[in-house]
Amino acid sequence: MSETLFDRPFASMADLIASRARERPEAPAFAYVPERGDERLALTFAQVEARARAVAARLLEHAEPGDRALLLFPPGLDCVVAFFACLLSGIVAVPLMVPRRTAARDFSVAILADCTPRLLLTSAELVDSRPDLTDWFDRAGATWLVVDAQDDVSPAAGAEGWAPSRSDLALLQYTSGSTSTPKGVMVSHGNILANLEMIRRRMENPAGAVSVNWVPLYHDMGLMMGVMQPLYLGGLSVLLAPASFIRRPLNWLRAIHDYRAAVTSAPNFAFDLCVSRFQPDAMKGMDLSCWQLALNGAEPIHADTIDRFNQTFAPYGLNPGTMYPGYGLAEATLLATGSQRGTGAVRRMVSRDSLRAGRADPPRGEEDGQCLVSSGRAVPDSSVVIVDPDTQTPLPPLVVGEVRVHGAHVAQGYWHNAEVSAETFPLSGDGSSTERTLRTGDLGFVDDAGELFLTGRIKDLIIIRGMNHYPADIERTVQDSHEALRRDCGSAFAVTDDSQGEKLVIVQEVERTMRQSLDAEGLARVVREAVTKAHEIAVEAVVFIRPASLPKTTSGKIQRGLTRRLWTEGRLEVIGVG
Amino acid sequence: MSTKADTPSEAEIQEWCASYLVTALRIKRDRIGFDADFASFGLDSVESVFMVTAAEDWLGLELGSEAAIENPSVNAFAAFLMKCLEKKAAGRAGGR
Structure with a gap:
């Protein structure tokens, strides 16, 4: 070796x-x-x-x-x-x-x-x-x-001759x-x-x-x-x-x-699950001192999760430096950034208020503080740059923008989809290089040391337990589930709960004719069943709102980010929650 | 959780299942219809695996991880568990 x-x-x-x-x-x-x-x-x-x-x-x-x-x-x-x-x-x-035996819809078609x-x-x-x-x-x-x-x-069997190239x-x-x-x-x-x-x-x-x-x-x-x-x-x-x-x-x-x-790799929820299912009996005789690197990636990483995990398993020889936050996506083959081996998670306290304004300032008091976990630095021979999502110009440290990745790990594009490929994988230079550029659609900032902190997404992608879900798919399932639910007038988004990762919330307009007789609980049950069966995720809250009150742009596009904010601030015109 | 009960009745299994859902999903007991699909309470595929595991621990059975997806209501799941218990008892009797 x-x-x-x-x-x-x-x-x-x-x-x-x-x-x-x-x-x-x-x-x-x-x-x-x-x-x-x-x-x-x-x-x-x-x-x-x-x-x-x-x-x-x-x-x-x-x-x-x-x-x-x-x-x-x-x-x-x-x-x-x-x-x-x-x-x-x-x-x-x-x-x-x-495909599952009982799947309501066949997504593989x-x-x-x-x-x-x-x-x-x-x-x-x-x-x-x-x-x-x-x-x-x-x-x-x-x-x-x-x-x-x-x-x-038999050792002789097999194809010889032609071989693939890089x-x-x-x-x-x-x-x-x-x-x-x-x-x-x-x-x-x-x-x-x-x-x-x-x-x-x-x-x-x-x-x-x-x-x-x-x-x-x-x-x-x-x-x-x-x-x-x-x-x-x-x-x-x-x-x-x-x-x-x-x-x-x-x-x-x-x-x-x-x-x-x-070495291990798993999304953040896996570490929570180990803590919630911890049983001293099942841990008897275990020595985890061999475990040097636990890649934590594929969904948002929580400081609380890391603390609870380290605390629970330290008595079994777990080194707190084993936890290894990273960031990756299939468009970059897998890993785009990773931490320093053995040092554990790098954290940064930032002001919630400043984050909403696109900056990572120090908190102005305890209430304003939010603890972010670094996803590490760019992998060798690659770069991670934060750019203005509209102009694509690089931004200075501690300013939130779109994460752009460049290197030989950036994939070739999307299969038979030249239009979206050109958008997501803009060609850099004369196109002769094997290195490509990727617009990730993720939002974040870097600090002066080059540590990447993710803060959100430009795309409305919902990530639950490391699996990607698209709001439009979920909204369609919701609206197909009952005639009282207005088509193209719903919004699905994830809310982050400090301890348990992302949770799905659905905000949906009901038809005018159904407003008075609304059985929110019964209708929510129908929605939950449809969403859980079709997408295999649970719904935290189903919120029914007044017709024509869902935030949309002038061109009729659903404003999911704004809906999320109105929901968390309690400012939607709610007529029932289930 | 790991103690084996004396063979419970189907009604007891239904009751266990309902109270499991109350605790796991933080929902009110009166919201649980015994014929309603588990998915309507928001029991997703991961949560359903937890419930299967809990049932295994309680009854000393070995079940497939999709047992609650394939028998997706309190009544269906309890009937399925009852059948597994009977099969196990018959197997034990036949083995002696």
Whole structure:
């Protein structure tokens, strides 16, 4: 194990997979810990490469490099082998969440239409347990193939010859875009390789570091930190099922202890969950002193969460410097900024009043103070600049503006969406550079040391438990749920609650004819049921307001930011809350 | 929470389920209709997994994480749990 693992440029992710298999053939690469029982499946670097190569050969019998393959897998190692097979064969992977049996609406339809997959890769387990999906597979219009990580392959099997290059696409990440108009972020082999090195250097991750991850692999954080960074480091990645973590959050900590893991990644809510489900019995004998870096990202980071987590688990050897706030997005492959390893979260007290005016002044008294957690500094060989969202001119430190990211990790654009791509990924310079610029749509400021503090978003995006939701989608669901609710006259937004992250509030106009007879509680129940079923999130409050009282611009656009402010200040014309 | 009850009746399971929802979702007991969909109380997928886990701990059962999504009301979930308890009891009796 040495830093020589990183001292050469890789031709592609295929080259990286082959290199690790050659350099560390017998070392454990991936392990999957099921929720119950001990049958833990593990693969070495040589095994994972051989199996992926055999699958790659099968893929190339049915498709060509550049074709898209949907990845539809339950948690486990089959997904890793299938993903690597795509990387080896130059087929573009499209990781997707498995549609729920009971989903009221099928959100994947628009994604299928957008990326027109040639292949659909899945596992025998999913085919057996979800016969209802066969219909879905058929509708997808793609050839479907079953991938099994345990299939033994002869070492000679596999495709040789053609290999992808850094400029070839590796995957389409559909975490952006509303459900009606999905946006597939085009991530190239070169993007991934660049971001892997940036992450390694910013986090100071040593070769061979062990990771434990439960974030789903269809999420950019799960795929980059649970699969690719461990491959890059040549260290073991231990995967848990997301549901296993949600059911028993302390299982995550148990796996960290068992495998003496150093690196983890999870959204802020995961740390809250560990605290609320803390039980001394379940923690018996645990020693977390091995845990060196806990990336906290993908949703707003709260100082209270960090304090409670550190306090609760300090008796089990947790180092307070382990918490590692970061900021990332699929449009930058994953990580754009990260903290200093080992120092814990950097905080800054700022004036609430000044923040509303777009500045980060010191607080004028206790009431006015708000504690912000830094998301760290730009990863190496990249820049993070705060600009005026309208003019795109850079702003000085401590002034709030749009976060702009530049570097070789910035993705190639959105799949088949030239218009939005040109807006979000403006070309810098003469366009010959491999480095691109990204307008993130996030708002924040930097301090004099270059620490990034996020304060909000230009886009009305709602992020709950690390998942992105678009207000327009939720508003449509609300208005479809009952005839008393006026179309295009509702607003969905998130309010931040200091302890528990973002919560969804819906403000909705009711029809004039229904005003007198309004059963707010009954109607709210209908709205809640529809939203929870369609989007899998709970609604904190459903607020019914007088017709024609929702804030809109003169051109009729819903002013969600203003609605949020009026709601928090109690200034809406409310006729019922449920 | 981890103590196993003597096999409760279906009505007791329904009552447990209702009081679980009251505590977890901070809603009033009289708002809970036994045939209403869990989603109408705002029980989302993560919260429903918590409820399944709590039911497992209480009854000493092993359930799928989507058990409350697939049996999405107090009555349906209680009936499902009752069936699981009976199956478990039958399995134990048959094994001896």
